[in-house]
Amino acid sequence: MTDLPPYPPLDPTTFDLIIVGTGVPSSILAAAASSSGSSSVLHLDPNPFYGSHFASLSLPDLTSFLNSNSLSPPPHPSNTHDFLLSVDLVNRSLYSVEISTFEPDILGQHSRTFSVDLCGPRAVFCADESINLMLKSGSNNYVELKSVDASFVGDSSGELRNVPDSRGAIFKDKGLTLLEKNQLMKFFKLVQTHLASSLTEHDETAVKVSEEDMESPFVEFLSKMRLPPKIKLYNSPSELLFLYQMSLQMIRLLILVCRIILYGIALLDHDQDNKETCGHVLKTKEGIDRLALYITSIGRFSNALGALMYPIYGQGELPQAFCRRAAVKGCIYVLRMPVTSLLLDKASVRLASGQEIFSQKLVLDQCVTVGLESLSPLTDQQKETIRVLVPNEISSKEKIARGICIIRGSVRADISNALVVYPPKSLFPEQLTAVRVLQLGNGLAVCPSDMHVLYFSTVCDNDDQGKAALLSAMSTLIREQVPENLQTDSIVENDTAVTKPVVLWRALYVQELVKGEFGGDISSTSSPDGNLNYNEIVESTVKLYEQLMGSGELFKEETSQENTAEEDDGDDVIED
CATH class of the missing domain: 1.10.405 (Guanine Nucleotide Dissociation Inhibitor; domain 1)
Known part of the structure; x- marks a missing residue:
């Protein structure tokens, strides 16, 4: 960020709502508030891309983001004034990360052609609430989705039983x-x-x-x-x-x-x-x-054969679709712009540029918290104002273990995009939770034509438990590289695992589950959960919107003529 030219001052400097972070919940809030016609909205993101923890990134950017969010950075220098009470904001560490590269030369040639999800595996049901909101808001005009070809239930033997729809x-x-x-x-x-x-x-x-x-x-x-x-x-x-x-x-x-x-x-x-x-x-x-x-x-849309769909170019397209809709309705967007502190005496925030922006309502990304050293001079009432930003050690300790594998080949030769579920105890007796695996191919523009991306996830109580389940599922579906000096004709001929696809790159990371919370003037959004779809995230976002803006309708129905006049050129890909 130090290499970038300074931002010009924002004008205006007062908004009805300021939202920090462009994840799915934040983007829905921005689109809904902007569409209401009664609120001016400023939407900020410290990252140079949209989506926050729901983004889809190239391999270098994904690696950089995971590593940077696995360490808690030092707080920003506090620019305090005698007449202001400033509370510093810092980023909370959400991940513990392990990354392995098995063929760096091959991946280096294609690293920028990957679009890899941070919050995978994730897909959308054709009839779920995220699709309904997209249709209602007009955000569907900015994203294209394709059908997931098949679903399977697997076990430790490697057998995949079809899930009939x-x-x-x-x-x-x-x-x-x-x-x-x-x-x-x-x-x-x-x-x-x-x-x-x-x-x-x-x-x-x-x-x-x-x-x-x-x-x-x-x-x-x-x-x-x-x-x-x-x-x-x-x-x-x-x-x-x-x-x-x-x-x-x-x-x-x-x-x-x-x-x-x-x-x-x-x-x-x-x-x-x-x-x-x-x-x-x-x-x-x-x-x-x-x-x-x-x-x-099943059968709701003509371009979706089964129950599930996935957005072309990755899950990061969904928050971008809502952001684009918000921008059409007047929301102002600024990327690469962290909020460094709260000015409680003036109901304002201080940006990394040094500018102060005023708003009575602030919604922060789930990874933003307060520097503990800033809490000591506060009164009990002031601490209550920012309570949603203080890490709660008593809150749910449930975590989500996620894995990403880039493979050469496919887990099923005849299928490119598929969901595989390993029920509890199907991999080993101590497996307490299901492991979900989503394979995606080049037809969704997420990887080169001869490769696939596999996403793994399971909810867990601790890192070791989650990683053990993911590694067991990985060993059932794929095989790691064997050094050339260890390969022999007899080994290759007799090894039944030779038919499994080969892993080229792997990441394992355990994510903390952070629930969003309404706090009056200051609220926070939820982190990606362990579900396959967005229904629970949408439900909590709708509730947060009603608490922030009143009990009004989340999106007003808009005519197709209005949508057509305002949207960019392109074919509608979701039609009710």
């Missing part, structure tokens, strides 16, 4: 037995009938899941729905043997079907069979809602 897909799936197809189709029919009946509340003949079942654990409801029908009493040994064999088959079926539904479709993190270690036991009502999201996503 509809009753038709179940019928065509050659990997499922007839009994498995019948049970899955029966369950899909039940969910679809229940959802349809919810729209006809006065129809007493409609099939619905009972209120008692809706409040029960989802895993118990699944077990109940997969029980075999009542069988008459068997007397002969042959009939008893048949019953025993059928019971074993039903148990195997129950385990497989439950794994597909719980972790491949509902996309749960924790082991639902172990209530002692499960971080969140899902109720049937929430489970049905998750299945409804999956089912209603």
